[in-house]
Amino acid sequence: MKIVGIAACTAGIAHTYIAREKLVNAAEKAGHEIHIETQGTIGTEDAIPEAVLKEADVAVIAADVKVSGKDRFEGMKIIEVPTELVIKSPNKFIQKVEEVVKGGV
Template sequence: MEENKMKIVGVAACTSGIAHTYIAKQKLEKAAKALGHTVHIETQGTIGTEDELTMAEIKAADVVIIAADIKIGGRDRFIGKKVVEIPTSMVIKAPKGLINKIEEEVAKV
């Protein structure tokens, strides 16, 4: 990893599948990019899965963020990866803090 820059993938999903799903995706992407990381967040909302992650993206990822308030589909894709699970409300409140904490944890490994 070049200078602690991470490849982040993730899934956002909330109970209603409307607002928090997409706000969490937007906040995660903005915070990660602002900190110099590459990021791709899949959404699982009322209209189904959007921006679906590819197996290549998952394989290349340093960390998987599951920002969800419900059970997500396709969780088995992340077996063997470092997975961080967090409620969408926490992502919305402090996305940069979350990314910074993940940076610290990944750097320890």
């Protein structure tokens, strides 16, 4: 599965990067490709390349604030959760993403 998404927290510092790291590690451990950009006080980092976006199966938005660029995900399944959820249970979250993509939820 190919996953893209955005991580963003209120301050745009700690939880943003922790959520990104947890998502990437859990997805790769499960055998998936993943690209998560971060949005915060210093702007957008590691923006999702257009080619990666076009091949994505699902978009994950792990955010505690409004994020920009959600329109890029139009036409694909989008899962929005607070950063705390992916930080506390990244592996379970990736299992849920798998279920959603397979049409189980």
